[in-house]
Amino acid sequence: MSAPGKPTEQARALRRSAIAVAIACTVCLPSRGDAQRLQFTKLTADDGLSSPWVPTIYQDVRGFMWFGTRRGLDRYDGYSITNYRHVRGDSATLPDNYIEFVREDRDSVLWVGTRKGLSRFDRAHDRFVTYAVGPGDSGRVVFSFLQTKAGQRWVGTE
Secondary structure (H helix, E strand, O other): OOOOOOOOHHHHHHHHHHHHHHHHHHHHOOOOOOOOOOOOOOOOHHHOOOOOOOOEEEEOOOOOEEEEEOOEEEEEOOOOEEEEOOOOOOOOOOOOOOEEEEEEOOOOOEEEEEOOEEEEEEOOOOEEEEEOOOOOOOOOOEEEEEEOOOOOEEEEEO
């Protein structure tokens, strides 16, 4: 038994181990000159973003960044932003501006879930084809999308 206030042999061994690990980590880490420098660019409404609230982000196979906001869908090509929004009476636009998700299926088809259904992006014509999910013309909130290996498409709703 050790005297009061004095560390035990086990405590001293643990402290030596911790110091050895700290030294090993310091020696093994790359120097500041070796570390890769990452650059980030902040996009705002001044750049054309529909809303500062962006709950879903997706990068498609072509490299475009898609930002789902509460005021529409935005596509960023690295230089400029294209906005896609619901236009009343135009069935080739999104059914709603409240975007829940953006994803591609196995065939690189872009799907967008909204508060009023599921939309497929027609890249050739730069428009949307919307599918009401569930009863009624307005559809349901679509939260998620999954395509199985067999090609079946599953849609998660409220």
